[in-house]
Amino acid sequence: MEYYLNIGSNMGDRRDNLYRAVVALVAGNDRCAVSSIVESEPWGFDSTNRFMNLGMVLSSDMEPQEMLEHIHDIERGLGSASHRDERGGYVDRLVDIDIVAIDDLVIDTPTLQVPHPHLPKRDFFLRPMMELAPDWRHPVTGLTAAQMLEQLSGEQPL
Numbered sequence: 001m002e003y004y005l006n007i008g009s010n011m012g013d014r015r016d017n018l019y020r021a022v023v024a025l026v027a028g029n030d031r032c033a034v035s036s037i038v039e040s041e042p043w044g045f046d047s048t049n050r051f052m053n054l055g056m057v058l059s060s061d062m063e064p065q066e067m068l069e070h071i072h073d074i075e076r077g078l079g080s081a082s083h084r085d086e087r088g089g090y091v092d093r094l095v096d097i098d099i100v101a102i103d104d105l106v107i108d109t110p111t112l113q114v115p116h117p118h119l120p121k122r123d124f125f126l127r128p129m130m131e132l133a134p135d136w137r138h139p140v141t142g143l144t145a146a147q148m149l150e151q152l153s154g155e156q157p158l
Contacts, residue, residue, distance in 0.1 A: 003067060004101040004133060005056045006116075006125050010042060010049040011094050017078065018054055021095050024074045025058060032058040035128035043122060047092050055100070055128025064102055068112050071097045100125055104139040115139065120148045 005025070009017035018037065026032050035055035042051060060067060078095045100116045107114040115138055119125050129136065129145035137144055143151075 001060060001062075001064075001105075002103050003058050003060055003099060004129060004136070005058070005071075006053055006098045006100050006128060007056060008051045008053040008096045008098075008124070009094055010047065010051040011092050014052040017095050018052060020078055021074060021097060022054075022056060024077065025056060025071075025097070029058045029060050032056060033132055035131040038124045038127050040124040042092075043118075043124070045091065049092050051124065053124040053128065055125070055132050057132045064099070064105070064107055064112055064114065065109075067102075068099060071099070098125075100129060101136065101138075104137070106139050120151065123149065123152060126152070 007018050007021045007025075009021075011017075015037070022034055033056070038053045040051050040053060042049070062070060075095050075097055098116055099112065099114055100119055102114050105114055116122075116125065119129075119138070120141070120143075126145045126149040130149060134144065134146065138148070141148075
């Protein structure tokens with residue numbers, strides 16, 4: 001399966017945090033590619049710490065739930081605490097790894113939603129996706145990352 005991931009960091013040495021996450025994800029996978037880094041304001045919460053994000057595509061035989069658990073293990077291993085506060089709101093984080101898409105699968109479970117439900121609204125998801133997989137189409141809307149990004153134009157950048 002082709003997993004499209006997004007890795008973000010807004011604490012500490014952000015570039016090194018991204019690098020360490022990529023290294024951990026690459027281990028044992030057949031093929032991978034990494035996008036350019038995108039810098040952005042926090043999305044969904046207030047913070048003075050800007051994010052660095054990058055996209056990654058990797059081939060893996062892991063099932064989606066297994067990959068999600070693997071990602072959570074990597075986040076914990078890199079020292080990243082919960083991405084949410086006690087009320088469920090977003091907080092600053094060392095590393096956040098999101099599954100953005102998996103091939104053309106649609107998954108909707110309590111623990112995993114694919115494609116990521118916020119994909120069409122997050123510039124920092126779409127720009128790396130456009131770079132890594134310009135021909136990929138959202139399995140529900142049929143839109144490419146470039147088309148979704150175009151829909152964001154005129155709106156406040158996210």
